[in-house]
Amino acid sequence: MCGNVQAFNCGQLWDYNSDTDAKIALEKAIQNKERIGLGCISTLIDKNFYSSAEYLFNTYYKKRNLSQKAIYEFRSAMKNTSKHMDELEKLGMRQKTHYLERSPPTKWAQSLDEIEIEVKFSLRHGVPGCINAYDLNINMTRDSLYLSAFCIEGGIKMKYVLDIKLWGTIDPEESEWEKLGVGEISITLAKDPTPARWLTLCLDEKPDNLVLWFEKHQMHAYRLEEFEDDEFDEYEGWDIENDEDDEEEDRIKSQKAKKLKAEVKEEKKTKTKTKKKASKKSKKSKKSKKSNKSKKSKKTKKTKKLKKNA
Structure with a gap:
């Protein structure tokens, strides 16, 4: 099974311009279960990608019981970096007119x-x-x-x-x-x-x-x-x-949603008005019928009274 595990190429870390980019590449490699060699620590230190080096140590080497070897590699890389900086400083002190x-x-x-x-x-x-x-x-x-x-x-x-x-x-x-x-x-x-x-x-x-x-x-x-x-x-x-396409699409969707919401609101408003109108008309009709019935009843009583007197 181990022979089929893909190895992460530490050399590609030299191509990254920021600590963040290197960390993203390492996260992807760990997710893909790639084998990451201890040499990556040296590369990260040489590039001054200390955040990525810390992430790799805690997330990968520590969990695989490689922490002691990783620490040794880290110290060795730091020693080389320190030596390089000392040489640069000596050069600067020796040749102040140069750059x-x-x-x-x-x-x-x-x-x-x-x-x-x-x-x-x-x-x-x-x-x-x-x-x-x-x-x-x-x-x-x-x-x-x-x-x-x-x-x-x-x-x-x-x-x-x-x-x-x-x-x-x-x-x-x-x-x-x-x-x-x-x-x-x-x-x-x-x-x-x-x-x-x-x-x-x-x-x-x-x-x-x-x-x-x-x-x-x-x-x-x-x-x-x-x-x-x-x-x-x-x-x-x-x-x-292109995120701008997504933003434009979201904007159009939002406009459509607002328009639909306004239409539904207007429709409800119209229905409410119609309902109130119908209710008012119904009450008026009932009142009218009641009034007509009362008038008819009075007329009938009057007719009966006239017939009786006759």
Whole structure:
């Protein structure tokens, strides 16, 4: 039976940009009863995915009596990480005029009119931005975006650089940027011409740490899908399930339910009015009959009296 159990590939954890994504992958693997090797702990520690490492230890290794081996693997990985950080710090102290360069964690989404980008000056997605970023430089041209900033991380001078050759063209004059929270900026690129649907963001190779902004993408997914003025269908994010369709469907259902409720209410109101009218008419009819009967009785008595006197 053990030979048929599928093994989880720890190497795929390197592809995830956040601790949350890695944890979701591990949850799925555990649900599918895949065999997860102890090497995954080292990978998670190297990626600084401590939440996923804790989840894996408590949910998987502990229940399989592998906790001691997992602890050994964890300590070994932490020792290597600590050694690596010490080396980086020594390098930084030795060469203060030099810096380490890397791509900042960046996410993007598009509407038919704009490209929305959020950049964080940090080592990876899911962690706070650098509190002392400086020398921010942003340059936008018709077909490119370049930004850079310096930051001191744990005594190490970092230079974050995002250099993108854009897939489409923009209007630099109408494009803008602003600072958000600590170590974060937002960039809005005005597409030109519009409306337009871009195949992707980058014409050349995609930088490290660049991901699709899922939440923003969903806001525009319906209009992007309906757009027909280009020659491609499989743009980046085209296969992501569109929540806007579900929202539209729910809205229509809600409107129909409200309309039906109003109709039923009106129908009940009409029936009540009709019933009251009929009841009133019935009472009036009974009263009229009673009055006629009384008059007839009086007339009969009067006739009998006249006959008797005659």
